Amino acid sequence: MSPRANWSYPTAIRFGAGRISELAEACAAAGMKKPLLVTDRGLASLPITANALDLLEAAGLGRAMFSEVDPNPNDINLAAGVAVFKAGGHDGVIAFGGGSGLDLGKLIAFQAGQSRPVWDFEDIGDWWTRANGDAIAPIIAVPTTAGTGSEVGRAGVLTNSQTHVKKIIFHPKLLPAVTICDPELTVGMPKIITVGTGMDAFAHCLEAYSSPFYHPMSQGIALEGMRLVKENLPLVVADGSNIDARAEMMSAAAMGAVAFQKGLGAIHALSHPVGAVYNTHHGMTNAVVMPPVLVMNRPVIEDRIARAAAYMGIDGGFDGFYEYVLKLRADLGVPDKLAELGVGRDRIDEMTAMALEDPSAGGNPVTLTTENTKALFEACI
Ligand SMILES: NC(=O)c1ccc[n+]([C@@H]2O[C@H](COP(=O)([O-])OP(=O)(O)OC[C@H]3O[C@@H](n4cnc5c(N)ncnc54)[C@H](O)[C@@H]3O)[C@@H](O)[C@H]2O)c1
Ligand SMILES: [Fe+2]
Numbered sequence: 001m002s003p004r005a006n007w008s009y010p011t012a013i014r015f016g017a018g019r020i021s022e023l024a025e026a027c028a029a030a031g032m033k034k035p036l037l038v039t040d041r042g043l044a045s046l047p048i049t050a051n052a053l054d055l056l057e058a059a060g061l062g063r064a065m066f067s068e069v070d071p072n073p074n075d076i077n078l079a080a081g082v083a084v085f086k087a088g089g090h091d092g093v094i095a096f097g098g099g100s101g102l103d104l105g106k107l108i109a110f111q112a113g114q115s116r117p118v119w120d121f122e123d124i125g126d127w128w129t130r131a132n133g134d135a136i137a138p139i140i141a142v143p144t145t146a147g148t149g150s151e152v153g154r155a156g157v158l159t160n161s162q163t164h165v166k167k168i169i170f171h172p173k174l175l176p177a178v179t180i181c182d183p184e185l186t187v188g189m190p191k192i193i194t195v196g197t198g199m200d201a202f203a204h205c206l207e208a209y210s211s212p213f214y215h216p217m218s219q220g221i222a223l224e225g226m227r228l229v230k231e232n233l234p235l236v237v238a239d240g241s242n243i244d245a246r247a248e249m250m251s252a253a254a255m256g257a258v259a260f261q262k263g264l265g266a267i268h269a270l271s272h273p274v275g276a277v278y279n280t281h282h283g284m285t286n287a288v289v290m291p292p293v294l295v296m297n298r299p300v301i302e303d304r305i306a307r308a309a310a311y312m313g314i315d316g317g318f319d320g321f322y323e324y325v326l327k328l329r330a331d332l333g334v335p336d337k338l339a340e341l342g343v344g345r346d347r348i349d350e351m352t353a354m355a356l357e358d359p360s361a362g363g364n365p366v367t368l369t370t371e372n373t374k375a376l377f378e379a380c381i
Contacts, residue, residue, distance in 0.1 A: 007217060009258055011152040015181040015250070017243050020142065022180060023052055023094070024059030030138040030177040032092030035061055036085050038105030039096040040069040043144060048185050052096060052142070064088055066108070069097070072275055072282070073104040074161040078118060081108040085137075092138040095176070098197065099148030099282065102141055103156035106174050109137040110156070123155060123170035123359055131171050141176035144185045146236075146249035147197025147283050149204060149257020151179045159276050166276040168359055181254065183246035191237060192284070195332045198233040198249055200283030202226060203267045203290060204256030209308060210301045211263030211363035218262035225255035227312050230324075237332055263363025266293045266355075270376060273354035280341045287334040288341065292379040293364075294322055296372060300365040338381045348377045 012029075014022055027035055035056065043049050044067035053063040066084045069077050085093070085108050095105025111118050113135025121131055141151035150156070154175045155168050189197070205225035208218050228248045235245035270293070271285040294305075298318060306317035314320045328334075335341060352374045355361060361368045 007215070009217070011175060011179050012177070013152070013179045013181055013254065017182060017184050017247065019180055020052060020182045020185060021055065023055045023140070023142070024061060026140050026178040026180060027056070027059070027061055027092070027094070030092055030140055032138060032140070033061065034088070034090050035064070035092045035094050035140070036088060036090040036108070037065045037094040037096050038069065038081060038108055039065065039067050039101040040071070040098070041067050043067070043097050043101060046188065048144065048188065049096065052094070064090065069101055069104045071100050072159050072166070072279055073100050074159040075118065076161050077104055078107050078111060078158060082112045085112045090137070092140070094140045094142060096142045096144065098143070098145035098193070099150045099157070102143060102148065102150040103158070106139050106141070106150070106176070107156040107158060107169060109139045110169070110171055110174055112137060118158065118169060119160070119167065121169050121171060123168040128171045133171070133173055136171065136173040139174070139176040141179045142185070143181060143250065143253070145189055145193060145197040146186050146246065146253040147200035149201065149253045149255075151176060151181065152254045153257045164276045165354060166272045181250050183243055183250050186246050186250065187241050187243070189240065191240070193281070194236055194240065195334065196281045196283035196287065197253070198229060198236070198283070199287035199332070199334065201249065201253040201256040202229040202233070203283070203286035204260045204264070205229070205252070206290070207265040207267055207360070207363065208256070208259035208262045210297060210304065210365050211265055212365055213263050213363065215262035218259040221255045222259035222262070223308055223311055225252045225259060226308060228252040228255070230312050233328070234331065264360035265364035266296065266361070266368060266373070266376060268360035269355040269358040269364065269368060270380065272358050272360065273351040274338060274343055276354070277347055277351060278341065278343050280343070284334065285338070285341065287329055288336070288338050289376070289380045290325055290329070291322065292376055294325065296376060297365045343381055345381055348374060348381070351377060
């Protein structure tokens with residue numbers, strides 16, 4: 001049968017150093033007169049955030065901010081944000097931050113107009129059609145990390161505060177109307193976040209590239225995304241103020257998220273339960289579990305990874321690629337095992353069940369089973 005698929009790459013991105021200065025213009029383009037800037041607690045007190053609020057105020061758009069956002073944001077954060085959005089009579093959201101601020105901001109713009117609980121819009125089948133699409137407020141996304149790519153995505157990740165399960169909420173209108181990618185905003189990231197988010201971008205590209213579905217456009221984007229991370233992540237870790245390298249990492253992050261509509265895999269299927277149960281950093285968790293997942297998938301992806309290695313200038317086919325990943329992790333100070341992130345063996349069965357139910361699981365090149373997934377957790381911990 002000839003190939004058949006649904007593709008979508010439509011975000012309008014204003015890319016370049018200093019382009020945060022266009023924030024008010026972006027609000028006009030998105031039709032916002034009273035935006036709510038949503039970010040996390042850590043960013044709330046930083047100068048980059050104050051500058052964004054100053055730009056809004058100077059343009060007569062107010063300086064409203066909501067920042068009760070946890071890392072791995074949850075439904076409690078969402079309910080509080082929706083209440084502030086409604087009480088303030090806001091007409092759009094500026095989602096400002098790393099994946100946590102971006103996702104929660106996007107979800108506030110979405111959920112403020114819905115009457116059903118947010119869990120009814122999980123990324124399953126056509127559940128998104130349950131939403132009232134006309135009631136979704138416009139979103140401007142401003143990433144301050146270079147990793148999740150949530151700024152070009154149509155989903156938000158939300159942790160259930162009761163069950164501690166991470167769910168992906170999906171709607172086509174969660175796609176930001178305008179995205180501002182300004183690499184200067186990422187300069188102040190702590191080194192450990194630069195590493196973790198950079199490895200998240202790499203994991204998105206690697207898993208999208210490895211997933212079995214038909215999507216040659218994603219395939220090409222993922223491949224170039226991996227090359228950009230290889231060339232630039234060591235540079236930004238060595239010198240955080242290298243704007244050109246920061247810009248390339250920002251591109252790689254957006255490319256990873258555009259590419260992973262092709263699918264993710266076991267790296268994310270494992271990382272989501274670990275993050276939900278132990279509150280570990282998402283990208284750093286991905287980096288830790290990456291080598292055992294590569295080993296497991298090897299029989300299916302060996303040739304494909306060898307092609308990627310050749311493109312990236314790595315000798316030695318699959319083995320060379322695997323050694324490259326190990327060396328990159330070591331050079332960047334990524335822990336070798338999940339135990340170093342505080343993960344114990346006592347909840348392996350529970351996390352295995354969660355991994356198998358994770359939407360990323362279906363994109364893994366080797367079908368995930370209870371046995372091989374549990375064995376993967378054993379190898380990673
Ligand atoms: N929507 C998606 O497609 C998608 C994809 C992958 C991950 N995620 C989600 O994204 C979240 C992780 O996002 P993240 O890795 O970007 O981390 P994050 O948003 O949780 O931020 C990590 C920390 O870095 C700080 N920070 C961010 N930018 C900074 C800057 N420029 N200067 C100084 N400090 C800064 C934040 O205050 C926070 O303390 C997780 O919840 C994950 O589930 C979403
Ligand atoms: Fe990710």
